[in-house]
Amino acid sequence: MDDLTKSRVGPGPLSQSQSTMLTTLWLLLCFALPVQESPFPISCPNRKQCQLALLSDNDIILHCNAPGAQWQFFTPLKTTWASNFTTNLNMVTMLNGSLLIKNPLPSHTGIYNCNDKDGKKVMRYEIDFQDVITLHITHKDLDQKPLQNESLSLSSKQFVFTQWEPWQDCNQCGKPGERKRLGYCYIQESLENVMPCWLYLGDEKVWSNRLRPEMQVETCHIPCTHIYAKYVVFDNFQLRNNVGSAWLTCPLGSIYRPVFWEANNLSLTWKDQLSGKSISTIMDSSNGGSWLQVFQSAIYRCFVQRELMAQFNSKVNVDPLKFLSSENSKQQPEAEETQKENGNSVFKGLNVMMLVGMVLTVLGCLLKQFHFSRRRERNKMFLVK
Secondary structure (H helix, E strand, O other), X not given: OOEEEEOOOOOOOOOHHHHHHHHHHHHHHHHHOOOOOOOEEEOOOOOOEEXXXXXXXXXXXXXXXXXXXXXXXXXXXXXXXXXXXXXXXXXXXXXXXXXXXXXXXXHHOEEEEEEOOXXXXXXXXEEEEEOHHHOEEEEHHHOOOXXXXXXXXXXXXXXXXXXXXXXXXXXXXOOOEEEEEEEEEEEEOOOOOEEXXXXXXXXXXXXXXXXXXXXXEEEEOOOOOOOOXXXXXXXXXXXXXXXXXXXXXXXXXXXXXXXXXXXXXXXXXXXXXXXXXXXXXXXXXXXXXXEEEEOOOOOEEEEXXXXXXXXXXXXXXXXXXXXXXXXXXXXXXXXXXXXXXXXXXXXXXXXXHHHHHHHHHHHHHHHHHHXXXXXXXXXXXXXXX
């Protein structure tokens, strides 16, 4: 990640010192971390228990407002639930008690109990992580049809259908955009017994082309309203010679959020991709288009919930030193290469110094605050005496 610029943050302007501090912190984070997706928060409004269907391979956070919480995971079997701790390697309990699940698999389908530090149950989630690899995608403008309802015969007669989520917001305003909605596989055995497919089936060995989630897309057009922009990431990419392509990741992108891409100010749409018209880019359907595979150089920009998140510029393998003096470049190629290597070393050294300086500053502030707190505590003890 090479550069970063600030458009505007929040409802009011920042002071120059605040702007400098935030920009420095963002730069340090950019050097340390790759651009990646953001986990999608999940909660049960006004309830302590809920049953949900979600998609695999998409990070989520299960809300639980219980600092020091302990989480339990149970796997669904044919007749009961079994405790399972072997799949918790991708699950991290956060400081506020919530649970971060990275790249959930279909095998992570089950019950998630959140208990407080005293062992009292606070939240219970029954989650079916449906396999995103089998996602069935259709576009209404192309007259593509969703999956039809089917019957499933096990020990009794079951009815398989898709339960659709509400449409997400339009991913663009002021000009034609697209919006999507997700649909999950559900099984109904009776009016009272309706469950997500794999919570219902457990470890039952059943295969059917109907037992899979869906995503439906349609064209939308809405007027623009004022949206406060946040920090925009500027990054460079380079096409790999052996493949002739590169992958771009939209920050904060998620299959659960509206994501929009454009190349050289031209919209990239699911309609073009599903109809075969788009050959220079591919939006990854497994994460709702948050990842983009590109096959040619261009300026790519991505938006999340109609907010500009990042711009990606293609790298050009041109040495800028050769434009300083064409004659010297021709006569002294070795000196030119030395200057280039020295420049890169200095730039890398400055980056390391910035990072070390920031870490030392933070440690110094913490140490100073610790001494200040200890001094206040001693003063209080002296006054008591």
